[in-house]
Amino acid sequence: MFQRQTPTPTPPLLVMRGIDKSFGGSPALRGAEFTLGRGEVHALIGQNGAGKSTLIKVLTGYHRRDAGLVEFDGQPFEVHSPHAAQAAGISTIYQEINLVGLRSVAENICLGREPRRFGLLDWRAMHAEARRLLGRFSIDVDVRRPLGSLPTATQQMVAIARAIGFKAKLVIMDEPTSSLDDREVEVLFDVIRQIRADGVSVVFVSHKLDELYAVCDRVTIMRDGTTVRSGPMSEIGKLELVATMLGRELTAVARQGATAFGAKAAHAAGEVLAVDQLAAGPRVRDVSLAVGAGEIVGMAGLLGAGRTETVRVVFGADPAAGGSMRYGGQPFRPTEPADAIARGIGFCTEDRKIEGIVPELSVRENLTLALLPHLTKAGIVDEAEQRRIVERFIQRLGVKCQSPEQPIRELSGGNQQKVLLARWLCMNPKLLILDEPTRGIDVGAKAEIQALIGELAKDGLAVLMVSSEVEEIIEGSDRAYVLRDGQTVAELTGQDLNETELLAAMAHGAHDSREYGHG
C-alpha cells in the first residue's frame, strides 16, 4: 500500500525506515516509514493511535526504537534524549507551549545557549539576538516582557524563533493551530513559509484538513502503526485522504454485520435534547443537533472536530460561550455536571482512566458513587439496597469481576466501561452521552457493549454517541451528525447514513444548505 515516491533531486533530510516500537508487548509502530525532503513542509496525519506521536517521539529520542533505521542529514541518527535531538538540529513545538511563561521572551529564546561575557550573562546580546530572530518573522514585541503575558500565537512564534535560534534543520509542530484563531493561523503559516524558504523542513501534525492543504507540500498518512500512504499534497484529494486515514475503500457502499448493534429503531418520537448553534472555546464554533427518546444519535468527525468539547458543554463540564440548548422542552444551561445529572443526563467520558474510574475504589463503590445521595437514609448509606443494585447491574451488564469488592483498576477495560455504564443506568437517565464507548476495549466486550446500547435505546433511552469508528456510527446510530472544525456540517439519516456520505462530509463539509438539529 505504501507508494514509493519519486526520488527528489537533493538527498532527503530525514529517512526513517522499518521503524518498530512496542509498549509492553503491544506494537505501536510496525515498520513505519517516513521520508522528509529539505525545505519541505510535510503533513503527518492519522487517527488516534495510528502511531504519529510514537514516530515523532522515536525521532526526538524520547522513545528508543526496537528496530529500523534513521538517517538524518545523510548520517545514521542515534539520539537518546530530546536534548540530544535538539542539539542535532531537530526542534519540537508541542501543542501546549513548553516554554517558561514567567521568564522574558528573550530568556525563553536563549535558554540553554545564553550569550556570556566574562562568564556572566550578557543581557544586551541576549536581547539583541531575540529581537533579531523575531524580527525575521516581522514580529515586534518587547523581548523583556514575560512570555506568559503575550497572546498564544505570539508565544508560538517565540517557540519557533527559539527553534531557529538553535539552528534547527527540522521543526516538528504538533497541532500548532489548535489554540489559534484564524488570523493567528495566517501569521503562523507565513512564518512556516518563511522558514521553509530558508531551507528548514517542517513536520506539521494537524487534524484540520484545510490547513494541511494550505501549507503542506507533502503528506504521510499513518494507520495502525504503519505508513499507508505518502505523496505530494496536491495529488491526494481530501476525500481520499480521509478514507485512507480511516482505512476505508472509497467504492465501498453500506456494509453490514461488522458491529453488534441491533436492528435500527423506528424513528424517535419526543425530543429530549436540542442544541442550537452552540459555541464554546476555540473548538466548538457552531454546533446544532437534536436527540429524541429511544434514538441513538451518532456524532462523527475527525480528531479535533470538536465532538468531545461539544458533549462536555452539554453535560455542564465546560461553559458555553454562545448558542442555546433545550432539554425536555425547557431551556437548558448547566453550569456543572451535577446540574445535568439532576436533569437525567449521564456521560461516559472518553478518558476512562482520568475522568471515569476511581481506581482504588471497588466495583461496588464506583458503580454507585453518583447514586449515593439517593441511597442514604438520614446520612447513612443503605448498604443492603446498594448491594442489590450492584448485583443487579453486574448481572444485567455481564461485568466480569471476582466480587463487587474488587478494586476497579484490576478489571479489563471492557469491564470497567460496563461498570461506568451501570453507574449512569442505575440512575435511570433520560439521555446518555457516550464518548468513544468502545475505544481500547477488546472485540468481545465491544460487541457486548454495542448490543447493550441498542437495547437501552429500545427501552426509550436517548443516546448521543461520539465515535471515531465509521462502522459504529453507520450501523450503530439511527441518525448521525458530522462535525468538522467545530461546526455541524451534515446530518445523515436513512439511506444517506452510509460510508460515502460520511467520509464526504468529514472531508469537505456541508454540500447543501440544510438546517440541522431542529427536529
Next chain:
Amino acid sequence: MTTSLTSRTPLLVLVGRYGVIAALLLLILFGWARYDNFLGSYNILSFLRYTSMFALVALGMAFVIMSGGIDLSVGAVAAMSSVVAALASPYGLIPGLLAGAAAGLVAGILNGILITRLNIVPFIATLATMLAAGGTGLLLAGNQSVSVSYDTAFVELGQGDLLGFPVPAWIAAIAYVLGSIILNLTAFGRSVLAVGGSEDASRMMGLPADRVKFLVYAGSGLLAGLAGVILAAQFGAGQPIEGVGWELFAIAAVVVGGTLLTGGKGSVESTLAGALLLGLIFNILNFENGLGWISLSAYWQSVIRGLFLLLVVILQAKLVGRDATG
C-alpha cells in the same frame, strides 16, 4: 490489567494489610518482656491519656489525606485552641470545651475557604494558617503559658477518669467510632475517597468535590481544637508554643497506618493503630531511659524515633506499593 492475586504470597499480603497491627503487637510484647510495669495499669492509662491528643489530630489528618490534601496547620491550631480553652476555662467545663473546639473549627474553615474558594494549594494554604494560628495563640496568651482555672471542672477533660479510663481516651474513642461510621457508612465518607482517588472523575459524576474538601479541613480543624482543649486541661495551662511537629506526627501516623499520601485509599482503624504505634515508641524510649543502662538525651530520642519511623514508612511503602501494583 487483570488481577494477579493468586501469584502473590498470602503472607506478604497479610503483612501489608496488617503490618501496623503486627508491629504494634510486637512492640507491646517487647515492652512486656523487657520492662517491669510496662503493662501495669498506671503506664497503660497514662499512655492513653497522653496519646489521645495525637490520635485526635491524626484522625482529622487521615480524612484530609484521604481526600488528596494535607493539613500542616494542626499543631499550631491545637496550640492556639489550648490557649483559647484555658482563657475560657474559668466559665466552666462546657464553655472551655466549646471555645477551644470552636477556635479549631474556625481555623479549619479558614483552610477550607482558602483551598476550595481561592484555589490555593493545600500545602501553602495550611502553612499560612499554621503561621497565623501560631501567632494568634501567642498574642492571646501574651507570649506565655496561660493557667487554666482549677475552680471549674475544666481540668477533668484532661486529668479526669470515667469508668476507669481517662476522659481524653473516651473523647478519642468516640471520635474514632464516629470517624469510622462517617468514612464507611455515609455518602460523605465515600465521596472523600472518591475525590482523593480521582477529583476529575468525581466532578464528572456530579459529586460535590469542593464541599467534600471544605468539610475535611473543617473537621481536621475541629479535631485539632479538641486536642488543644485536652492539652490545656491535661497540663493545666494553655500552651501557645506546644504543638510544634504535631502535624508531622499526625502525617506519620496516617502513613504508617497504610493510607496513601496521594489520597483515595485509607482507613480510620489503621490510623488509630498508626497513632498508637508512634505513641508506643515514645513510651518505650522513656522506659529505656528509666532502666538506666543508657542515658538517652531528648535529642537522641528524637533521632531514634525518626529512624524507627523511617523504617516503618519504608516497609509500609514497599508493601503497599506491592499491593497497589499487583
